[in-house]
Amino acid sequence: MTYQLKVKLVHEDAKIPFYANPGDAGLDLYSVEEKVIQPGEAELIATGLVIELPQGTEAQVRPRSGLALKHCVTVLNSPGTIDEGYRGEIKVILINHGKAPFKVEKQMRIAQMVIAPVTRVEIEQVEELSETSRGEGGFGSSGMK
Numbered sequence: 001m002t003y004q005l006k007v008k009l010v011h012e013d014a015k016i017p018f019y020a021n022p023g024d025a026g027l028d029l030y031s032v033e034e035k036v037i038q039p040g041e042a043e044l045i046a047t048g049l050v051i052e053l054p055q056g057t058e059a060q061v062r063p064r065s066g067l068a069l070k071h072c073v074t075v076l077n078s079p080g081t082i083d084e085g086y087r088g089e090i091k092v093i094l095i096n097h098g099k100a101p102f103k104v105e106k107q108m109r110i111a112q113m114v115i116a117p118v119t120r121v122e123i124e125q126v127e128e129l130s131e132t133s134r135g136e137g138g139f140g141s142s143g144m145k
């Protein structure tokens with residue numbers, strides 16, 4: 001099933017996000033600004049995009065592996081969550097884990113956005129939960145090999 005994603009450009013240099021290949025999961029997001037990210041620092045980068053998500057979906061802002069591998073630059077809050085009702089500009093928090101300053105250029109592809117279904121729940125407060133074989137075990141309780 002293909003959903004419709006409404007996209008509004010709110011900056012003169014904004015570009016419509018696109019799938020680099022037909023089967024890709026992520027739509028590449030472009031920067032509309034030029035900014036240097038110092039080593040160990042994070043910067044908020046504008047994309048010039050406002051979107052209207054299909055009902056029952058979210059957008060996840062994820063890193064590009066090429067930027068991570070070549071420059072140690074990634075999305076700090078990955079995956080960033082774009083709520084269905086959000087009508088502000090999509091921005092990307094990039095962090096530079098590398099040793100050299102990283103220059104974000106205008107119209108550089110800085111991250112990718114995956115549209116995903118959201119499961120919503122009604123909360124029911126209870127005193128007892130069902131028993132399971134895992135129980136309270138976690139954090140390596142099943143062994144590390």
Ligand SMILES: O=c1ccn([C@H]2C[C@H](O)[C@@H](COP(=O)(O)OP(=O)(O)OP(=O)(O)O)O2)c(=O)[nH]1
Nearest residue numbers: 061077080081082083084086089090091092093
């Ligand atoms: O990488 C991101 C993450 C979030 N947002 C926008 C869309 C999202 O709907 C809104 C709120 O994000 P989130 O819920 O992650 O942040 P919060 O700190 O909980 O803020 P709020 O109190 O506004 O929900 O900010 C972005 O543009 N980029």
Ligand SMILES: [Mg+2]
Nearest residue numbers: 081082083086
């Ligand atoms: Mg929130």
